Amino acid sequence: MRADLHTHTIYSFDGRPEATVDAMCRSAIDKGLTHLAITDHCDINGELEGIYPILDKEAVFAAISAAKKAYAGQLHILFGVELGQATQYPKEARALLERYPYDIVLGSLHNLAKTPDFYYMSRPDGEIPAMQLSDMSDDGINALFDRVLRESMDLLDFEGIHVLTHLTYMHRYVRRIGREMDFSLFEDQLKALFFKMIEKGVALELNTSTLDREGITMPTAGILALYRRCGGRLVSVASDAHHPDRIAQHFDTAAEILTACGFTELAVPTANGILTFQIDS
Ligand SMILES: [Zn+2]
Ligand SMILES: [Zn+2]
Incomplete structure (x- = not known):
């Protein structure tokens, strides 16, 4: 797969200092990619409520515009954004998409409405100690995933999202505290979500960033297989790299999972139409 469609640079608050736009582009070329999407974080609620540092949107736009010129003929660079929690501030999210x-x-969901980022919910020493996954029963954790699915359904009503990223983001943090989730409990809701994604033309992303530490992909292979059985054909792949060395990491595993689910190609909607990539190349 010669595309990595979700990566971060120094412009993201959690981007590593090595992750300059140049370094990311050079790494993508070194790894034989033809397409790289740079999708720095804009957690719209977090910016407005002062929870996350603000993305320097002008700076990243300028840097990627320059890189598109510098790497023309070598690498197709997609100027993207990981737009978090769009439905919590739809007017401001819309303004962002109209401006750039x-x-x-x-489309990303790092935190549910009026609830901390799942990251903080896995860290007793976190800045927001109010809700800890480790204090919750399985029912409590499942109730959170029920909310994830409901808010993801709402996110699909926000026009302009091409890809639903890391649908099972909370799974990462549940694994970090040594617990597991049973997604079979959510089959009906997942199906409803997938039918709506298909209707709206939104792709499901396979995110490999959690293979090293948590030993899972987001979502799981089982969920991707369900999406495929529901008729889902738009599928993307992402390292979610925050460092140049991690670009396209574990894409061999991603290719195996996608092939086993019956996908033969990635098909990724963009502002300029659907891009396709063979999985076995
Ligand atoms: Zn994310
Ligand atoms: Zn990301």
Whole structure:
């Protein structure tokens, strides 16, 4: 798979210092990619409520515009954004999408409405100690995933999202505290979500960033297989790299999973139409 469609640079608050736009592009070329989407974080609620540092949107736009020129003929660079929690501030999220000519918009849910980022819910020493996954029963954790699915359904009503990223983001943090989730409990809701994604033309992303530490992909292979059985054909792949060395990491595993689910190609909607990539190349 010669595309990595979700990566971060120094412009993301959690981007590593090595992750300059140049370094990310050079790494993508070194790894034989033809397409790289740079999708720095804009957690719209977090910016407005002062929870996350603000993305320097002008700076990243300028840097990616320059890189598109510098790497023309070597690498197709997609100027993207990982837009977090769009439905919590739809007016401001809409204004962002109207202001910049994004090639690809990832719809992301790092926190539920009026609830901390799942990251903080796995860290007793976190800045927001109010809700801890480790204090919750399985029912409590399942109730959170029920909310994830409901808010993901709402996110699909926000026009302009091309890809639903890391649908099972909370799974990462549940694994970090040594617990597991049973997604079979959510089959009906997942199916409803997938039918709506298909209707809206939104792709499901396979995110490999959690293979090293948590030993899972987001979502799991089982969920991807269900999506495929529901008729889902738009599928993307992402390292979610925050460092140049991690670009396209574990894409061999991703290819195996996608092939086993019956996918033969990636098909990724963008502002300029659907891009396709063979999985076995
Ligand atoms: Zn994310
Ligand atoms: Zn990301």
